[in-house]
Amino acid sequence: MTKIIDGKAFAEGLGAKISQSIPHFAEQTGRRPGLAVVLVGTDPASEIYVRSKGRMARKLGMESFEHILDEGVSQEELLALVARLNADDSVDGILIQLPLPGHLDSLELVSAIHPAKDVDGLHPVSAGLLASGLPGLVSCTPLGCLMLLESVLGSLSGLDAIVVGRSILVGKPMAQLLLARNCTVTIAHSRTANLAAKVAQADIVVAAVGQADMIKGDWIKPGATVIDVGTSRVIRDGQQKLVGDVEFASAAKTAGAITPVPGGVGPMTIMTLMHNTLLAAYRRNRLADPAL
Numbered sequence: 001m002t003k004i005i006d007g008k009a010f011a012e013g014l015g016a017k018i019s020q021s022i023p024h025f026a027e028q029t030g031r032r033p034g035l036a037v038v039l040v041g042t043d044p045a046s047e048i049y050v051r052s053k054g055r056m057a058r059k060l061g062m063e064s065f066e067h068i069l070d071e072g073v074s075q076e077e078l079l080a081l082v083a084r085l086n087a088d089d090s091v092d093g094i095l096i097q098l099p100l101p102g103h104l105d106s107l108e109l110v111s112a113i114h115p116a117k118d119v120d121g122l123h124p125v126s127a128g129l130l131a132s133g134l135p136g137l138v139s140c141t142p143l144g145c146l147m148l149l150e151s152v153l154g155s156l157s158g159l160d161a162i163v164v165g166r167s168i169l170v171g172k173p174m175a176q177l178l179l180a181r182n183c184t185v186t187i188a189h190s191r192t193a194n195l196a197a198k199v200a201q202a203d204i205v206v207a208a209v210g211q212a213d214m215i216k217g218d219w220i221k222p223g224a225t226v227i228d229v230g231t232s233r234v235i236r237d238g239q240q241k242l243v244g245d246v247e248f249a250s251a252a253k254t255a256g257a258i259t260p261v262p263g264g265v266g267p268m269t270i271m272t273l274m275h276n277t278l279l280a281a282y283r284r285n286r287l288a289d290p291a292l
């Protein structure tokens with residue numbers, strides 16, 4: 001029987017532990033952990049994500065600071081905002097919602113965030129700490145995928161993993177996390193030859209491409225664990241639907257366990273952001289990491 005991995009339930013469990021760790025922080029510091037989210041423009045999907053992040057932060061007992069800026073905001077204005085948030089002691093985590101409009105330089109902006117507040121794990125220092133095996137903040141989506149994988153498989157040591165996609169946000173940090181857990185990792189991308197044959201070798205498949213149903217069910221090795229990060233909006237039978245990168249119905253017949261879209265990785269991304277904000281808050285105040 002294939003296990004459908006319930007990311008929503010797992011995220012709720014993690015959320016309960018996070019909210020239990022807030023009173024201790026508040027006693028020690030006299031305030032709540034604070035998350036600042038920066039959104040530029042009015043992309044509807046980004047607005048929904050930003051709102052759900054703010055709502056979740058407040059629900060768990062954190063403070064949420066939302067900075068919604070006009071589409072035409074300049075790089076200099078944004079850099080000045082990041083500098084203010086870096087200096088603001090009530091802000092423990094800063095997230096700049098991506099993608100940004102074309103006239104803005106995302107890498108420069110993300111690199112301006114103080115690494116101690118980089119709850120998205122996108123700063124080059126965070127990426128370097130992860131690659132070096134040093135403690136730092138880990139990109140939310142890969143961290144959530146790792147938690148789901150370990151909840152299903154226990155130890156990942158010695159398993160063959162393939163990560164499809166090599167973005168700084170998802171694919172690369174995912175591959176680093178799996179490598180650190182002693183997987184043998186293949187990283188596939190748009191120039192990869194014979195993707196089907198490579199996927200068929202893998203005990204763990206993480207798909208982070210953003211193309212609906214591009215990974216076919218009959219590529220999956222029997223019993224493999226499949227984590228579907230991709231989210232694409234498609235019209236099916238006249239209705240808008242959110243679907244993943246993996247052909248779910250057929251993959252679910254062969255896989256040992258698989259995440260659905262929605263209800264898999266998405267809810268974990270929001271909760272690992274809360275997890276990272278809590279960790280950043282504790283660490284910035286030199287408190288020992290909370291038990292999560």
Ligand SMILES: NC(=O)C1=CN([C@@H]2O[C@H](COP(=O)(O)OP(=O)(O)OC[C@H]3O[C@@H](n4cnc5c(N)ncnc54)[C@H](OP(=O)(O)O)[C@@H]3O)[C@@H](O)[C@H]2O)C=CC1
Pocket residue numbers: 141164165166167168169170171188189190191192195208209210211214229230231232265266267269270
């Ligand atoms: N559920 C969640 O919480 C989250 C979901 N997402 C979703 O995950 C998906 C990926 O996000 P992100 O990493 O930011 O996207 P990017 O567009 O930055 O990266 C996509 C990656 O897929 C690769 N790719 C493109 N086409 C193919 C192909 N035909 N075969 C193999 N690889 C291919 C690209 O390769 P190349 O490098 O060669 O161009 C690239 O590395 C999106 O759908 C996004 O919405 C993202 C974050 C969180």
Ligand SMILES: Nc1nc(=O)c2c([nH]1)NC[C@@H]1CN(c3ccc(C(=O)N[C@@H](CCC(=O)O)C(=O)O)cc3)C=[N+]21
Pocket residue numbers: 049095096097098099120140141231242261262263264265266267269270
């Ligand atoms: N700096 C930055 N960090 C990000 O982490 C980041 C980003 N920019 N830009 C965009 C992507 C996308 N992303 C998602 C978050 C939650 C869901 C999510 O909760 N999805 C629900 C469904 C929600 C729906 O129905 O639309 C689910 O899968 O169950 C999806 C996608 C974070 N991203």
